[in-house]
Amino acid sequence: MDIETIAIRFGYGLPVTVQDKTEVLALLSGPDHAVERWPGPRLADLAPLIRDYRALRKTNDEAAQKDLLQQGDQLALRGVQAIFCRALGSTDGFRERLVAFWADHFTVAPRNRLERALPAILIDEAIRPHVTGRFADMLRAVTLHPAMLIYLNQEASFGPGSPRGKRQKKGLNENLARELLELHTLGVGAAYSQTDVRELAELLTGLTIGPEGFVFDPRRAEPGAETVLGATYQGKGLEPVHQVLDDLARHSDTARHIARKLAVHFVSDTPEAGLVAALESVFRDTGGDLRAVAEALVAHPAAERPVAQKARQPFDFMIAALRALGVGPDAVRSLEFRQARRLLFDPLAAMGQPFQQASGPDGWPEGEADWITPQGLAARIDWAMAAPERLVRPLPDPRAFLSAALGSRAGDRLVWAVGAAESARDGVGLVLASPEFNRR
Amino acid sequence: MDRRFFLKGLGTLGCTAAAHPLITSLTLAATPGENRLVVIILRGAMDGLDVVQPRGDRALLAARPGVLAPASDLDGFFALHEGLSDLMPLWQAGELAFVHATSTPYRDKRSHFDGQDLLEAGTGTDLAPAQSRDGWLNRLLTVMPGARAETAWSVGRETLPILAGTAPVEAWAPDQDLQVTPAAQALLAHVYEADPAFHAASATAFDLAGLEEGAGRDAELLAGFVGDRLREDARIAAFSLSGWDTHKAQGRAIRRPLDQLQRAVLTLRRQAGPEVWAKTAVLAMTEFGRTVRENGSGGTDHGTGGAMLVAGGAVRGGQVLGRWPGLAEADLYDRRDLMPTSDVRDWAAQALASLFGIDRTTLEGTVFPGLRMEAPKGLIL
Numbered sequence: 001m002d003i004e005t006i007a008i009r010f011g012y013g014l015p016v017t018v019q020d021k022t023e024v025l026a027l028l029s030g031p032d033h034a035v036e037r038w039p040g041p042r043l044a045d046l047a048p049l050i051r052d053y054r055a056l057r058k059t060n061d062e063a064a065q066k067d068l069l070q071q072g073d074q075l076a077l078r079g080v081q082a083i084f085c086r087a088l089g090s091t092d093g094f095r096e097r098l099v100a101f102w103a104d105h106f107t108v109a110p111r112n113r114l115e116r117a118l119p120a121i122l123i124d125e126a127i128r129p130h131v132t133g134r135f136a137d138m139l140r141a142v143t144l145h146p147a148m149l150i151y152l153n154q155e156a157s158f159g160p161g162s163p164r165g166k167r168q169k170k171g172l173n174e175n176l177a178r179e180l181l182e183l184h185t186l187g188v189g190a191a192y193s194q195t196d197v198r199e200l201a202e203l204l205t206g207l208t209i210g211p212e213g214f215v216f217d218p219r220r221a222e223p224g225a226e227t228v229l230g231a232t233y234q235g236k237g238l239e240p241v242h243q244v245l246d247d248l249a250r251h252s253d254t255a256r257h258i259a260r261k262l263a264v265h266f267v268s269d270t271p272e273a274g275l276v277a278a279l280e281s282v283f284r285d286t287g288g289d290l291r292a293v294a295e296a297l298v299a300h301p302a303a304e305r306p307v308a309q310k311a312r313q314p315f316d317f318m319i320a321a322l323r324a325l326g327v328g329p330d331a332v333r334s335l336e337f338r339q340a341r342r343l344l345f346d347p348l349a350a351m352g353q354p355f356q357q358a359s360g361p362d363g364w365p366e367g368e369a370d371w372i373t374p375q376g377l378a379a380r381i382d383w384a385m386a387a388p389e390r391l392v393r394p395l396p397d398p399r400a401f402l403s404a405a406l407g408s409r410a411g412d413r414l415v416w417a418v419g420a421a422e423s424a425r426d427g428v429g430l431v432l433a434s435p436e437f438n439r440r
Numbered sequence: 441m442d443r444r445f446f447l448k449g450l451g452t453l454g455c456t457a458a459a460h461p462l463i464t465s466l467t468l469a470a471t472p473g474e475n476r477l478v479v480i481i482l483r484g485a486m487d488g489l490d491v492v493q494p495r496g497d498r499a500l501l502a503a504r505p506g507v508l509a510p511a512s513d514l515d516g517f518f519a520l521h522e523g524l525s526d527l528m529p530l531w532q533a534g535e536l537a538f539v540h541a542t543s544t545p546y547r548d549k550r551s552h553f554d555g556q557d558l559l560e561a562g563t564g565t566d567l568a569p570a571q572s573r574d575g576w577l578n579r580l581l582t583v584m585p586g587a588r589a590e591t592a593w594s595v596g597r598e599t600l601p602i603l604a605g606t607a608p609v610e611a612w613a614p615d616q617d618l619q620v621t622p623a624a625q626a627l628l629a630h631v632y633e634a635d636p637a638f639h640a641a642s643a644t645a646f647d648l649a650g651l652e653e654g655a656g657r658d659a660e661l662l663a664g665f666v667g668d669r670l671r672e673d674a675r676i677a678a679f680s681l682s683g684w685d686t687h688k689a690q691g692r693a694i695r696r697p698l699d700q701l702q703r704a705v706l707t708l709r710r711q712a713g714p715e716v717w718a719k720t721a722v723l724a725m726t727e728f729g730r731t732v733r734e735n736g737s738g739g740t741d742h743g744t745g746g747a748m749l750v751a752g753g754a755v756r757g758g759q760v761l762g763r764w765p766g767l768a769e770a771d772l773y774d775r776r777d778l779m780p781t782s783d784v785r786d787w788a789a790q791a792l793a794s795l796f797g798i799d800r801t802t803l804e805g806t807v808f809p810g811l812r813m814e815a816p817k818g819l820i821l
Contacts, residue, residue: 372638374641374642374647376641377638377641377645378645378646378647381620381628381645385620385621385624394601394604399553411631413630413633416630417627417628417630417631419551420552421552422484422485422621422683422684423680424556425682426621426627427553430631434628434631435632435635435638438638
């Protein structure tokens, strides 16, 4: 496969920073340099703030509350910066795109100001460590992480027969259990029933957060055995939870679900059956080895076709544009908050993808029709025309920029139009607003 | 001491003394003077033949059966496009002049980017455009006595290459968000035609995108800001107006940029006030002209010789300057374009000499390296 196709389909676009597919996979097999170079916030930083804030809410100490919120804002900012810096600066682009895929698969979104750093924390603590590891390990790390427990209301779930459930007359919250089956593992079309959801929800009781982070609280755990998809889980503590997560991770429906999602995300809204089948069998045969699945994805002939069948999502579009413009991590990090909002975050929202604020746990839609809407396209055009000159001075020669941004992929119409543009501003904007650049 | 080294050193000092801001500020008056220069870059190649129409040339009507707007007579030979008719009072007051059949040294490739690069670099074609990183207005600052950052303003959302360079300048951009020019929209529409999804979304998208509705307002905003600065410390300012690339339906397409241009000039005049306007010269220059013959879609294509608008109280107005080469086919450049009979840099250099007292050696050596200035032509009072 030509290296441009790899960089565009499996990375954040041009310029290419690697030589060939072998190097892409070698980087993926190596250590996660980006997370070391651009570290994000950790739960250990945020947990005390959440704990103190919850305690303070009962008081009227507004100054102290405000101070905690501002500390939380700083953590969130660090998280955002880390994500932009890695996407812009890493040569291991495939890893970054895989991380983004899994972060979307396991979507969490902040529900309030103090939770804004949680999505970045989940990525660093539960997703990145396993992105080339086993799916079962990622599933366990995510499911037990406070970010997910908070987002899908698991901390509000009590076994009806548990000591605290009985005493406080509290019951189950099925949210996490349902999404675990529907979104995270088997997929919505799989053969599970409401009974499976409920039994799994009972099995998950006890997972909650304490002052330092995740805890298992036996006083809210439903006693007795639960049956999920025909298998019976019993025992005390986390053991049966680990067991059911492992079983879900290796379920054949999970393999099919994940295989299809990967093919749809990276290659085509309507992927060839052969590609999905190939990924599915690798997933199943390797026991969910995500590096092996990623290699199979890059190696498959369907993924090698140079035809760009996907619309770049707004974040991908913006990162690819910034990279093509030569706007690096330091430039983005040095933006003042107001500038960053105006140049990055407001435009992302206008394009239909407010940063880390997917409207539900199912994450962002994949279809071209979801993104290339009149409103979304208008926002892309606006940004393409307006942002470059605010970020890059002087603007590049549009003809040189065309080849820097698209390599050999520019169509005849675009080449002509860029040459005919009456200013550098229009020419650069045309490149970024073009179908060629908005597809991958 | 090595005598040769001494002589060489002295010689070097002699050559650059005028160009050295520290020395000039000591030896000359430490203020940039009272005169003002505003340069407006007209991006997209203004059609000089439509804007300042050589009605006295018999070949004009044959070349332009369709593309020629109604115009008001200027001097019996030239007539002014009606889209600039609000500027007629300035013509009558001697505050408006034009230079015709002028161009940069740029020839043949007719690329907007290269043409604008050269126009703003103020260099000859001996230097590849990419090599000339600074603009001629910035080099002017390096030789202007008493020039400080507040002396020069780059106005608008882009960084103007004409003011790029080592001398510090101020920059300002209007705080509202940006727009898509009609020219860019037309090109985008062409590109989207090949992609059904983008084509389908784009019809409404163009309505939603920040299209340049208030374009005239935008020009007034820029010019108003410049006018205010001119009343203060600014002696040099530059901004650009786009939309001149009228390949199609020029009769309609050129209205908007013309309206911007006349609003910009009128706003500058009003905002500067009579006293400052009297000491101001405005040069509106474009990268090249357009084809003499109209094309098949009611427009004109990239050409060579063009026109420059000159306005201000410091200008010897009421005249169209430049030697007219004629429009007969044998008189054209490449048998298609208006033949340039002057170098646009020469006019700019004349203006700098008159306005700021910059000597010819400096103009030909530093500001416009390689230029050979002709005899003064009385552009500035």
